[in-house]
Amino acid sequence: MEYNTLQVGKIGEDIAVDYLCKKEYSILARNWRHKHYEIDIIACKNNRLHIIEVKTRNSLDFGYPEESIGKAKMQFLKNAASSYQYQHPQWKYLQFDVIAIRLEKNTIQEVFFIEDVYF
Numbered sequence: 001m002e003y004n005t006l007q008v009g010k011i012g013e014d015i016a017v018d019y020l021c022k023k024e025y026s027i028l029a030r031n032w033r034h035k036h037y038e039i040d041i042i043a044c045k046n047n048r049l050h051i052i053e054v055k056t057r058n059s060l061d062f063g064y065p066e067e068s069i070g071k072a073k074m075q076f077l078k079n080a081a082s083s084y085q086y087q088h089p090q091w092k093y094l095q096f097d098v099i100a101i102r103l104e105k106n107t108i109q110e111v112f113f114i115e116d117v118y119f
Helices: 005-022 071-087
Strands: 026-034 037-045 048-057 094-104 107-114
Touching: 005 026, 005 037, 005 048, 005 094, 005 107, 026 071, 037 071, 048 071, 071 094
Parallel strands: 048 094
Antiparallel strands: 026 037, 037 048, 094 107
């Protein structure tokens, strides 16, 4: 069965949440939205807020999932995180992470967790 882009994204986010829970992260929000901003996953671990972008691909026709995150996307995430921190001022320490997931025929091929992305 072929999945459309939205379905692949939802499957990837479910995989990412499962992965993070196994790594003892607490999930605070999924698909958090404010105005035109959206953050895929907001989690915490060791008193640090994690802003997590999830990228999922079911083929490498357009490259690896993590390659699709550019400067504009990182600026968007930075602005979204600022909005979240403004609404939740208890979070002083913030970290940006990426989870890149490759699927093939509905099977997980790779979960690549990139911690503390610097931009």
